[in-house]
Amino acid sequence: FIFVYHILSLFEGGLGQLGVGLAQMLREQYGKENVILSDIKRPPADVFNMGPFVYADVLDYKNLRELVVNNRITWLVHYSALLSAVGEANVTLARTINITGLHNVLDLALENCLRLFVPSTIGAFGPSSPRDPAPDLCIQRPRTIYGVSKVHGELMGEYLHHKYGLDFRCLRYPGVISATTKPGGGTTDYAVQIFHDALGSGHHECYLRPQTRLPMMHISDCHRATIEFMQADECQLSLRTYNIAAISFTPEEVAAEIRKHVPQLTVTYKPDPVRQNIADSWPMRFDDSNARRDWGWKPAYGLPELVTDMLDRVQNKRTNAGLPVS
Incomplete structure (x- = not known):
């Protein structure tokens, strides 16, 4: 979770790939004491020292309610989920986690008039969906x-918005690429691991x-899209759930771009039936024209910029950890 108050936000599932970076950006805007990160895991020392952190289990409604009431939370960012392959x-x-936990969050937001952000995913589409591109x-x-579970969340949020006025907002994320955290069991995680492998083995x-x-996005574009969407005025929004897009590439395309910087990179292909079947059922590209029209979404990173930035960040991370860099 990320909790935000005055604006105060609570991030649950905040130690995952997205939570820490988004919390940092919100703290820069609203002050570090006004953004609370939460998870069920012990945070690393640097994250703990960055700002408020609390234990929060998405399945423990009583504890969540106490956190919201005692801290006068106004925004709630719900990142708790098990990803596709896991x-x-x-x-x-x-x-x-993905459905019962979501209902706890929806009930909490309704009860306390919270602004609620719940991410959705490329995985909310299936083999009968339009794939190139997939519209909203x-x-x-x-x-x-x-x-x-993500389609369920989209529809429940939209229903509660129309029936009770819940300020529910949802973005369908493509594959998100970040150097800060390890791959977490998603089907698009090869596009993170390949950078570590290129500079390692x-x-x-x-x-x-x-x-x-598959559609992909640099994590800083993902964070910026989330904040811009959360801050958008209600009157700008024609939907409660939007696609957001940046780039779309294949494993061989990203490998070719990496080789411009790391010529010795070799790649072999051993398709995993589970992940390959999942990927084959997902869109190849997102149509995000509604997000661009309604609230001005525009990505900053193309494939060359993403590769350059990821290699720099992964190299620095490996160097700081005392690991060899090829």
Whole structure:
């Protein structure tokens, strides 16, 4: 979670790929004491020292309510979820966290008149959806529990907005690429791991076929889109759930771009049936024209800029950790 108060926000699931960076950006705008990061894990020392952190379990409604009431929370960012490949390995746990946890958050937001942001995903689409590009409104019918839970969240949020006026906002994220955290079990995570492998062993074994095209985004674009969307005036929004897009590439395309900087990189392909089937059911590109029109969304990173930045960040990270850099 991320909690925001006056504006005070609570981030739950805040130690994942997205939470820490978004909390930092919000703290720069609203003051570090006005943004509370939370998770069920012990935070690293640097994250703990960055600003307020609390333990929060998305399945513990009483504790969440106490946090919201005692801290006078006004915004809630809900990042707690099991991702696609991990969710398929443990459907029962994914259903509990992704759906039961979501209902706790929805009830909490309604009860306390919170502004609620819940991310959705490329995984909310399925094999019968338009793939190139996928529009905001179309047949979805995903085939993973992760995707099913996200469609459920989109529709529940929209329903509660129309019935009770809940300020629910949702962005469908593409694959998000970041150097700050380890891959977390998503189908697009090869696009993070390949940078670590390029500067480490010099070899990457990819679990997708080389021509598998998926929409991707640099994490700073993802954070900026989230904040701009959260701050957008209600009157600007024609939807409660929007696609956001930046770039779309295949494993062989990103490998070719990396080789402009690390010529010795080699890549072999060993498609994993579970992840490949998931990727084949997802859009190749997002149509985000509504986000661009309604609240002015525009990405800053293309593929060359993303690759240059990721290599710099991963190299610095490896150097600081005393790891060799190829």
